[in-house]
Amino acid sequence: MTFHSFRRAHPNVAILGATGAVGVELIRCLEARDFPLSRLKLLASPRSAGRTLSFRGEALTVDAVDAASFDDVDLALFSAGASQSREWAPRAVAAGAVVVDNSSAFRMDPATPLVVPEVNPETIGAHRGVIANPNCVAIIAVVPIHPLQQAFGLTRIRMATYQAASGAGAAAMEELRAGTAAYLAGEAFTPQVLKHPYAFNLFSHDSAVDEESGYNGEELKVVAETQRLLGRPNLPVGITSVRVPVLRAHTIALTLKFPEPVSPEAAREALSGAPGVRIVDDRAGNHFPMPSESQGQGDVLAGRFRRDLADPTGRSICLMVSGDQLLKGAALNAVQIAEQLFCPQQLRSSAPATEPVA
Amino acid sequence: MTFHSFRRAHPNVAILGATGAVGVELIRCLEARDFPLSRLKLLASPRSAGRTLSFRGEALTVDAVDAASFDDVDLALFSAGASQSREWAPRAVAAGAVVVDNSSAFRMDPATPLVVPEVNPETIGAHRGVIANPNCVAIIAVVPIHPLQQAFGLTRIRMATYQAASGAGAAAMEELRAGTAAYLAGEAFTPQVLKHPYAFNLFSHDSAVDEESGYNGEELKVVAETQRLLGRPNLPVGITSVRVPVLRAHTIALTLKFPEPVSPEAAREALSGAPGVRIVDDRAGNHFPMPSESQGQGDVLAGRFRRDLADPTGRSICLMVSGDQLLKGAALNAVQIAEQLFCPQQLRSSAPATEPVA
Numbered sequence: 001m002t003f004h005s006f007r008r009a010h011p012n013v014a015i016l017g018a019t020g021a022v023g024v025e026l027i028r029c030l031e032a033r034d035f036p037l038s039r040l041k042l043l044a045s046p047r048s049a050g051r052t053l054s055f056r057g058e059a060l061t062v063d064a065v066d067a068a069s070f071d072d073v074d075l076a077l078f079s080a081g082a083s084q085s086r087e088w089a090p091r092a093v094a095a096g097a098v099v100v101d102n103s104s105a106f107r108m109d110p111a112t113p114l115v116v117p118e119v120n121p122e123t124i125g126a127h128r129g130v131i132a133n134p135n136c137v138a139i140i141a142v143v144p145i146h147p148l149q150q151a152f153g154l155t156r157i158r159m160a161t162y163q164a165a166s167g168a169g170a171a172a173m174e175e176l177r178a179g180t181a182a183y184l185a186g187e188a189f190t191p192q193v194l195k196h197p198y199a200f201n202l203f204s205h206d207s208a209v210d211e212e213s214g215y216n217g218e219e220l221k222v223v224a225e226t227q228r229l230l231g232r233p234n235l236p237v238g239i240t241s242v243r244v245p246v247l248r249a250h251t252i253a254l255t256l257k258f259p260e261p262v263s264p265e266a267a268r269e270a271l272s273g274a275p276g277v278r279i280v281d282d283r284a285g286n287h288f289p290m291p292s293e294s295q296g297q298g299d300v301l302a303g304r305f306r307r308d309l310a311d312p313t314g315r316s317i318c319l320m321v322s323g324d325q326l327l328k329g330a331a332l333n334a335v336q337i338a339e340q341l342f343c344p345q346q347l348r349s350s351a352p353a354t355e356p357v358a
Numbered sequence: 359m360t361f362h363s364f365r366r367a368h369p370n371v372a373i374l375g376a377t378g379a380v381g382v383e384l385i386r387c388l389e390a391r392d393f394p395l396s397r398l399k400l401l402a403s404p405r406s407a408g409r410t411l412s413f414r415g416e417a418l419t420v421d422a423v424d425a426a427s428f429d430d431v432d433l434a435l436f437s438a439g440a441s442q443s444r445e446w447a448p449r450a451v452a453a454g455a456v457v458v459d460n461s462s463a464f465r466m467d468p469a470t471p472l473v474v475p476e477v478n479p480e481t482i483g484a485h486r487g488v489i490a491n492p493n494c495v496a497i498i499a500v501v502p503i504h505p506l507q508q509a510f511g512l513t514r515i516r517m518a519t520y521q522a523a524s525g526a527g528a529a530a531m532e533e534l535r536a537g538t539a540a541y542l543a544g545e546a547f548t549p550q551v552l553k554h555p556y557a558f559n560l561f562s563h564d565s566a567v568d569e570e571s572g573y574n575g576e577e578l579k580v581v582a583e584t585q586r587l588l589g590r591p592n593l594p595v596g597i598t599s600v601r602v603p604v605l606r607a608h609t610i611a612l613t614l615k616f617p618e619p620v621s622p623e624a625a626r627e628a629l630s631g632a633p634g635v636r637i638v639d640d641r642a643g644n645h646f647p648m649p650s651e652s653q654g655q656g657d658v659l660a661g662r663f664r665r666d667l668a669d670p671t672g673r674s675i676c677l678m679v680s681g682d683q684l685l686k687g688a689a690l691n692a693v694q695i696a697e698q699l700f701c702p703q704q705l706r707s708s709a710p711a712t713e714p715v716a
Contacts, residue, residue, distance in 0.1 A: 160518030160611040201650040214664030238668025240611040253518040253598040283567040292559040306572030310596025
């Protein structure tokens, strides 16, 4: 990796999509982690321009993104959706910025590194201006899976997800709150953001379903990105993605198969001290990873290590993991990528980054 | 099976645990299905005695259960917990009643039939006075799994559950409502029934965790009962049981492995028209089984039939199922067992039994 080409030690930073659920967390992460920036520029669509957001005690006005937005910007953090990324990333790169993109636009482009710093930091250096921040479920899954793969190898992954509203944006979080309040008050409520009622309900992930395979877009992204992040393009990965009435943390029931038998104790040991992982595994207290404790945390919580009863060979382990969708699943991972680029000597754990707001 | 031994064509019926979440649904099911009873007696612990509940337009007073409670009772529906069942079932049987027991007390007793009428009705006849109503997840799983096993054989089951509050009783349902209302109001709330916060949260099932295996009691029950119901004591069954903030319907992400490749279309076809199953499988509309539609329904909803991406042999199928925990998962199944005993000629589908109250 080369770092000498940046124009200044403390970069000028822009956030595109600053008013979204992830944008707000990007600002908080830069602040909480004391990211060494010279200037922060907040950008959004014309619809959201004019709002002010606080950064380090200063009120910053959100500007509408335009052709001159990226002049003098060294680092651009994008979280405005894939079409915005496709439109603005080439312009930001042409203006000299490195883009860390939270959308799916470039994630499967072989020329664009797809990075989780705890998993494949060595891939960052090959970037040509854009680095892709992975899908939230893929990030939260691979942080604990990678050390297990390193320790034991890996032949198969199955996951059932319990995904929060935040993955569908701030409006979906608000719809969950408002729909639930209406339900409790006995009032009618018509969902506007999601297709199905959300109050005390759950449903198969809201991304479009492929007619041929029956898999939805979220599931196909998670499979492909998990394979890419683990460097295993042909690894069999099975998945069911479900949206549950939780605000901002994703939980995943994982079943991992290894080439040889692995004990639950060995799996737990392999994850103890792994970067970005915190073990929550108290059988006597029935205390395992859950959203109320993973939200607001930078670490992915991992626990419930046990043999998979469906695999009598002893080669499969079940566990549960939970991570904040907006932090490690999105904003924090993007800022950690930026830290690798601009201040690798400051490489830090992902431990508590900010307080939950949900 | 013999039916001639009953003392009267229209039995006297007693419900033990009449004031609980399942007890109330037992009354509704008897009413909605026009069960041909002569007299209904409502029983509960002394703590709940004296309350009145409506049945067929009549207000019935709940009596405290005592030594004389089962005199002249032909059918006793028990839903008051395992210790109450162990205490009162022998007395009810001695008094001449047949007991359909919703607790776990006798489910794994080889002398006690464990029955889901769509799956193993032929086992009822061997009862010695007590018939066990299975665990709610086991019932909701086997109703759709059984026809698939009949059609294709079956070599493995994996499930990740999304379980409702109702499985922990009426007080847990109320705790979910009250805790959520407090959360939305920004007020503190201390859970009394469940160990962890429930508002917009989820957690590993609240039953005690076996220190040795790491599996909780619920999971071990579901595995053992699923094996017994399917007549496959050695079938590998893997499971993760999770309590989600849903009021009264359980959803299960199922992965089933067969001896030979099975297409999603063939699996769907095998379940079309299967008793107790309703297909909800609209890829274009992203409309699949979910609690808001399974609650209040007697049928188990099944859909999202697709190949398991983790099994390249084509032998594994994924699907989602959802069923009302209080109806097919408990009260309705018990009443269907009673119908098999007392009015087998009236054998009916499990289709809509009552309106949801949650």
